[in-house]
Amino acid sequence: MPVISYREALRAAMREELQRDENVVIMGEEVAQFNGAYKVTEGLLAEFGPKRVVDTPISEAGFIGLGIGASMLGIRPVMELMFWSFSYVAFDQVINNAANIRYMSGGQINVPIVIRGPANGGTNVGATHSHTPENIIANHPGIKVVCPATPYDAKGLMKAAIRDNDPVYVMENTILYNDRGEVPEEDYIVPIGLAEVKRAGTDLTIVAHGRATITALKAAERLASEQNIQAEVVDLRSIRPLDEETILESVRKTNRVLLVEENKPFCGVDAQIAYLIQSKAFDYLDAPIGRVSSIDAPQIYCKKLEDVQIPNPDRVIAAALEVLR
Amino acid sequence: MPAPKNTKAVTHPESLKEELPANAPEKHPVNQGLGAEEKVRLYRQMVRIRHFEQRSIRVYQQGKIGGFLHLYVGQEAVAAGTISVLGPDDHVITGYRDHGHALMVGMGMNECMAELTGKLTGCSKGKGGSMHYFAPDKNFWGGHGIVGGQAPLGSGIAYALKYAGKKGCCLCYMGDGAVNQGAVHEAFNLASLWDLPVIFIIENNGYSMGTSQARSSALAGSLAQRAEGYGMAWELVNGHDLYAVRAATADAVRRAHEENKPTVMEIFTYRYFGHSMADPDKTYRQKDEIKEYREKRDPIILWEKQLLQEGVLTKEVAEQINAEAQAEADAAAKFADDSPFPGVETITQDIYWEEDNRGAETSGRGTIVFG
Ligand SMILES: Cc1ncc(C[n+]2csc(CCOP(=O)(O)OP(=O)(O)O)c2C)c(N)n1
Ligand SMILES: [Mg+2]
Numbered sequence: 001m002p003v004i005s006y007r008e009a010l011r012a013a014m015r016e017e018l019q020r021d022e023n024v025v026i027m028g029e030e031v032a033q034f035n036g037a038y039k040v041t042e043g044l045l046a047e048f049g050p051k052r053v054v055d056t057p058i059s060e061a062g063f064i065g066l067g068i069g070a071s072m073l074g075i076r077p078v079m080e081l082m083f084w085s086f087s088y089v090a091f092d093q094v095i096n097n098a099a100n101i102r103y104m105s106g107g108q109i110n111v112p113i114v115i116r117g118p119a120n121g122g123t124n125v126g127a128t129h130s131h132t133p134e135n136i137i138a139n140h141p142g143i144k145v146v147c148p149a150t151p152y153d154a155k156g157l158m159k160a161a162i163r164d165n166d167p168v169y170v171m172e173n174t175i176l177y178n179d180r181g182e183v184p185e186e187d188y189i190v191p192i193g194l195a196e197v198k199r200a201g202t203d204l205t206i207v208a209h210g211r212a213t214i215t216a217l218k219a220a221e222r223l224a225s226e227q228n229i230q231a232e233v234v235d236l237r238s239i240r241p242l243d244e245e246t247i248l249e250s251v252r253k254t255n256r257v258l259l260v261e262e263n264k265p266f267c268g269v270d271a272q273i274a275y276l277i278q279s280k281a282f283d284y285l286d287a288p289i290g291r292v293s294s295i296d297a298p299q300i301y302c303k304k305l306e307d308v309q310i311p312n313p314d315r316v317i318a319a320a321l322e323v324l325r
Numbered sequence: 326m327p328a329p330k331n332t333k334a335v336t337h338p339e340s341l342k343e344e345l346p347a348n349a350p351e352k353h354p355v356n357q358g359l360g361a362e363e364k365v366r367l368y369r370q371m372v373r374i375r376h377f378e379q380r381s382i383r384v385y386q387q388g389k390i391g392g393f394l395h396l397y398v399g400q401e402a403v404a405a406g407t408i409s410v411l412g413p414d415d416h417v418i419t420g421y422r423d424h425g426h427a428l429m430v431g432m433g434m435n436e437c438m439a440e441l442t443g444k445l446t447g448c449s450k451g452k453g454g455s456m457h458y459f460a461p462d463k464n465f466w467g468g469h470g471i472v473g474g475q476a477p478l479g480s481g482i483a484y485a486l487k488y489a490g491k492k493g494c495c496l497c498y499m500g501d502g503a504v505n506q507g508a509v510h511e512a513f514n515l516a517s518l519w520d521l522p523v524i525f526i527i528e529n530n531g532y533s534m535g536t537s538q539a540r541s542s543a544l545a546g547s548l549a550q551r552a553e554g555y556g557m558a559w560e561l562v563n564g565h566d567l568y569a570v571r572a573a574t575a576d577a578v579r580r581a582h583e584e585n586k587p588t589v590m591e592i593f594t595y596r597y598f599g600h601s602m603a604d605p606d607k608t609y610r611q612k613d614e615i616k617e618y619r620e621k622r623d624p625i626i627l628w629e630k631q632l633l634q635e636g637v638l639t640k641e642v643a644e645q646i647n648a649e650a651q652a653e654a655d656a657a658a659k660f661a662d663d664s665p666f667p668g669v670e671t672i673t674q675d676i677y678w679e680e681d682n683r684g685a686e687t688s689g690r691g692t693i694v695f696g
Contacts, residue, residue, distance in 0.1 A: 025488070059511035065480070069478030070485040072466055075485045096471050103452055104468070105467070106452050108449070141676050144677075166677045166678050
């Protein structure tokens with residue numbers, strides 16, 4: 001199987017969907033001539049031309065709203081946000097229009113839009129460019145939110161997102177763009193709403209999403225080699241819809257849970273996961289649920305401290321040992 | 326402290342309206358081509374809007390309509406004039422003052438009234454309410470509650486039409502208050518930059534809630550002129566004169582169809598009732614002003630006079646049309662009364678297409694958690 005980067009996987013997904021469906025349009029700031037702020041869309045303009053790959057002005061509310069309007073008539077826009085942090089200036093469109101129109105029309109209209117881009121801290125750029133809004137966005141019925149952690153999932157989820165008839169928001173991670181992994185050449189999708197056990201284990205379940213999955217896997221390897229502890233790592237992949245069953249199955253097996261996320265903790269995604277586990281698997285728990293999130297402060301600029309603010313393997317290992325105590 | 330700008334005593338650019346095109350809109354081809362029957366039909370459509378609205382006031386007063394109810398009374402010639410020139414590939418999107426547009430695109434009084442009372446038989450099954458009517462089968466894309474939020478969608482509809490090679494356009498309505506929203510300006514820029522066949526229609530009724538234009542907008546009196554900043558055509562239109570509205574709209578539609586060019590139209594109109602039923606309408610305008618509009622500029626009275634003069638309508642027929650519209654509105658109120666409320670199980674329906682249409686085409690499989 002070919003080994004490609006997370007960035008290449010995303011690009012391959014868009015490229016294949018552009019070929020497959022003439023209604024797919026790539027749109028965003030610098031996606032065409034500049035080849036993408038992060039080069040995710042590199043080469044697509046050359047291959048598909050300016051009707052399919054469109055540079056927009058710096059008008060997130062304007063162009064995302066335009067994409068939503070076009071999607072009501074059957075266009076499948078894949079809109080790039082240079083950072084998900086910039087979705088905040090388009091929030092009315094992202095939420096009020098994309099999430100609500102199907103409902104308010106009594107199911108007469110659907111909005112098959114994809115909004116994608118990086119949603120991560122850890123890049124030493126300060127608070128305004130480091131938001132992780134998966135919890136905020138997933139709070140709204142009508143929207144789907146996915147956070148791929150690997151090249152395989154990035155491609156499969158992106159393809160599923162583009163084919164999906166509802167708004168799907170893909171939260172990528174700039175730190176993962178160069179990560180490499182096996183990705184098949186043949187057509188496949190990763191169904192939206194399926195978690196995956198990325199590492200099997202018996203002593204403890206670690207639930208994570210996005211890059212926190214990679215951190216959790218690193219921690220799990222060290223727990224195994226240094227402490228002879230076998231942690232199972234469940235990667236949510238999709239925040240909404242949420243694959244409850246895969247989480248609960250793992251909890252029933254290991255009886256101990258640690259939640260890891262790069263989200264801020266207050267009303268974060270893992271608050272929802274903890275609620276789920278206590279309500280549906282309470283009797284299986286041998287210890288309180290542990291949790292590692294980003295430290296609850298605006299994202300700090302100083303790189304040395306930001307590396308501490310975001311969950312790292314050391315923090316995950318310490319928290320895992322606490323749950324196992 | 327520097328003197329605040331735009332504190333001119335005008336609440337509504339009356340003087341401007343007097344100067345609006347004297348260039349005989351009735352001679353415009355779109356009006357020349359109107360047969361007697363079509364003229365009477367336009368009369369009937371405006372009358373139907375008015376009776377629907379007046380009937381809804383009573384339903385509201387009976388406590389059967391919750392939330393906000395924004396009436397279109399006084400503005401009928403705007404929806405009637407603009408929408409009546411559209412063809413099969415033309416589309417409509419508007420704000421929350423949407424009843425007039427809905428009836429004009431062909432939605433029925435029954436489904437509209439039932440939506441107001443939150444019934445299952447409402448156009449959105451009771452899920453949208455007054456501000457959120459939709460009828461995609463009639464090229465009507467809402468009904469939007471956030472001031473100005475529909476403007477980018479309007480550009481997007483036009484974008485989709487152009488993308489698909491359709492010779493169509495999108496009429497995107499908004500109030501005079503909406504032009505101060507950033508999203509509107511982003512939509513303006515995109516429409517002009519990308520040559521989109523969209524016509525932004527500012528229904529200038531003089532007030533955004535209780536704030537007169539002079540107190541909300543720089544360059545009050547010519548909001549459409551802001552189009553110049555984006556290199557777009559713009560037009561000021563007398564919204565009390567159906568011929569004038571149709572003539573200006575026809576020109577803008579031609580520009581959209583033939584040249585893929587957007588237009589901003591500012592149509593001067595007036596609302597007789599408060600901003601919504603929740604507005605006691607006591608603080609920001611004079612009763613005399615309303616009276617003046619009702620008596621001298623009422624679009625329906627003016628059109629009726631016009632048609633009587635032209636000899637295509639008689640007093641008797643006019644009365645009959647009014648009686649029929651009233652009966653239709655009464656029947657709609659009864660229909661709404663007799664209709665069932667939606668069941669509790671419908672709360673979580675119509676959220677995700679994929680959830681409501683599980684099958685081969687769906688790409689998702691996950692549990693949708695509503696807990
Ligand atoms: C973003 C936003 N801000 C405020 C409101 C509350 N609001 C609803 S209508 C309105 C006035 C709008 O006036 P205008 O655009 O002139 O339209 P009109 O009501 O006169 O038709 C306001 C302030 C809203 N719905 N959305
Ligand atoms: Mg107004």
